[in-house]
Amino acid sequence: MDRAESDPAEYVVGVDFGTLSGRAVVVRVHDGEELADAVIEYPHGVLDDALPDGTPLSADWALQVPEDYRGVLREAVPTALREAGVPPGDVVGIAIDFTACTMVPTLADGTPLNEVPGLESRPHAYTKLWKHHAAQPQADRINRVAEERGEWWLPRYGGLISSEWEFAKGLEIFEEDHEVYDRMDRFVEAADWIVWQLCGSYVRNACSAGYKGLLQEGQYPAADFLDELAVGFGDFVKDKLEQPIGQLGDRAGALTAEAAGWTGLPEGIAVAVGNVDAHVTAPAVRAVEPGQMVAIMGTSTCHVMNAEVLREVPGMCGVVDGGIVARRYGYEAGQSGVGDIFAWFVRTCVPESYAVAAREAGETLHEHLTRLAESQAVGAHGLVALDWHSGNRSVLVDHQLSGLVVGLTLATPPEDIYRALMEATAFGMRVIVETFDAAGVPVTDLVVAGGLTKNRFLMQLYSDVLRRPLSVAGSAQAPALGSAIHAAVAAGCYADVPEAAAAMGSVHRDAYLPDAERATAYDELFAIYQELHDHFGRTTSLMRRLKALR
Numbered sequence: 001m002d003r004a005e006s007d008p009a010e011y012v013v014g015v016d017f018g019t020l021s022g023r024a025v026v027v028r029v030h031d032g033e034e035l036a037d038a039v040i041e042y043p044h045g046v047l048d049d050a051l052p053d054g055t056p057l058s059a060d061w062a063l064q065v066p067e068d069y070r071g072v073l074r075e076a077v078p079t080a081l082r083e084a085g086v087p088p089g090d091v092v093g094i095a096i097d098f099t100a101c102t103m104v105p106t107l108a109d110g111t112p113l114n115e116v117p118g119l120e121s122r123p124h125a126y127t128k129l130w131k132h133h134a135a136q137p138q139a140d141r142i143n144r145v146a147e148e149r150g151e152w153w154l155p156r157y158g159g160l161i162s163s164e165w166e167f168a169k170g171l172e173i174f175e176e177d178h179e180v181y182d183r184m185d186r187f188v189e190a191a192d193w194i195v196w197q198l199c200g201s202y203v204r205n206a207c208s209a210g211y212k213g214l215l216q217e218g219q220y221p222a223a224d225f226l227d228e229l230a231v232g233f234g235d236f237v238k239d240k241l242e243q244p245i246g247q248l249g250d251r252a253g254a255l256t257a258e259a260a261g262w263t264g265l266p267e268g269i270a271v272a273v274g275n276v277d278a279h280v281t282a283p284a285v286r287a288v289e290p291g292q293m294v295a296i297m298g299t300s301t302c303h304v305m306n307a308e309v310l311r312e313v314p315g316m317c318g319v320v321d322g323g324i325v326a327r328r329y330g331y332e333a334g335q336s337g338v339g340d341i342f343a344w345f346v347r348t349c350v351p352e353s354y355a356v357a358a359r360e361a362g363e364t365l366h367e368h369l370t371r372l373a374e375s376q377a378v379g380a381h382g383l384v385a386l387d388w389h390s391g392n393r394s395v396l397v398d399h400q401l402s403g404l405v406v407g408l409t410l411a412t413p414p415e416d417i418y419r420a421l422m423e424a425t426a427f428g429m430r431v432i433v434e435t436f437d438a439a440g441v442p443v444t445d446l447v448v449a450g451g452l453t454k455n456r457f458l459m460q461l462y463s464d465v466l467r468r469p470l471s472v473a474g475s476a477q478a479p480a481l482g483s484a485i486h487a488a489v490a491a492g493c494y495a496d497v498p499e500a501a502a503a504m505g506s507v508h509r510d511a512y513l514p515d516a517e518r519a520t521a522y523d524e525l526f527a528i529y530q531e532l533h534d535h536f537g538r539t540t541s542l543m544r545r546l547k548a549l550r
Contacts, residue, residue: 011086014484015096019299022072025477026084027484029493032504037477038079042068055121060134063126066112078264091265093491095272095483097280098191099130101165101212108185110196124177128169133399135172139163145228153216158316160397166213174233187240191274199253199271203246207276210320211332246273249489249497272490278302279324280482281449283501285473288325291444297452301335313439315395325497333432337390338425339452350414373419374457378521381416383407384528385424395435396537400544426465427529449473463512465522474506
């Protein structure tokens, strides 16, 4: 369908479920104009120290409460709709995206296990957020056994499976709380759980199933492989995971009367198949052609890109046929900590005198430290850091790794360390980009999206380090816009996602260009970063041994 044929009076709703909040945006189908948005913080946030009843959690846990997600549907969607001034009857579809791999253990009817009487104090009954890394021992075993057996699907994930993904988290429940495992009828990606809540149908989205659920060419890992991981785990796919697969942009079902009551939207409108927050962003920034890498930069960074070729890229998070758009191979890589690292530093490592100076200047601490840091010449601080405070997702795929700053002296001020951490995250992205290039999946274009794009110094730093122009998402709510684009396709307003992206997406091309002099100076720092990266990530187990002592 030509965009001109799309009714200007038709609207869709996109809902982006992030790490700490959910955001709804109302979008006009005809041209992608965003009329209003609303944000709801999750009341429980991230449970990393204790459950709501005070039950303590061990290190590397990260849980959430599913009722917080329902709250986004009840509050953010009606608020955005009201502020947009759009008649509910003009809304034709809704779609959602979610952080991944975030897993909800449920009963057969979709009831989360933490809502089952008697299970409120059982940590494994709660939703495991993407950054739940306590399943690293299980991931290590999956990797070892898969490599020993020569499992054909392992190279599709760069040779390593992450502790963040479905099988590691499922095996963790199986081994650590078998009673909860037995009560669990379904182990559901949060994106699919929300769609289930909206339309009453449980459909696994192809994106999560492929990247996080090890589904390749219609096959999951075999039962005998799973039994070799742990006796009795062989039925995990059949009993807990397997479900019909929905393709991205397809209609999962119709909005139920109950969900219409929550959202204020008309009963029966299209509910699109769920998606992952990073992958849904590609259409929002018109980056669906081969070689266009999209980096969604927030608490972490996820990198996604389409290609026409199937290659094995070391340390990638996966390659899935149709994982981003149909008829192309979608690749994913990622950095487990970016904005989280900056937030940690500001929260724990900055003296009160800096907070006072920031307040007097009318700045946030992040803005204050950025202003102080950007006045330096490249390398003037004499520091190089490793950005592994939340472990390394790509290309080492090891969440037992940790952060490091080399070059500290008694004269090092906070802004120097802050800048070194910024540079470290840029160096981490450069490792990823160069790994893709070397593997025969060239990156021809870089587009950035997410909250960190507001920091102009950081964006210029990335352009200089990467020696590439950076394009920037035209929407501040790119994932939510991406979901809205999928809602328009599911509602039949466009023939497919690329066509909808061309009409509704938005991007500022080449917003940042590399400076040759700074880029050359960063090359020297990057060479040191690579030495540290390979030594601590590949040569020595020192960081793993330290973490074991905790």
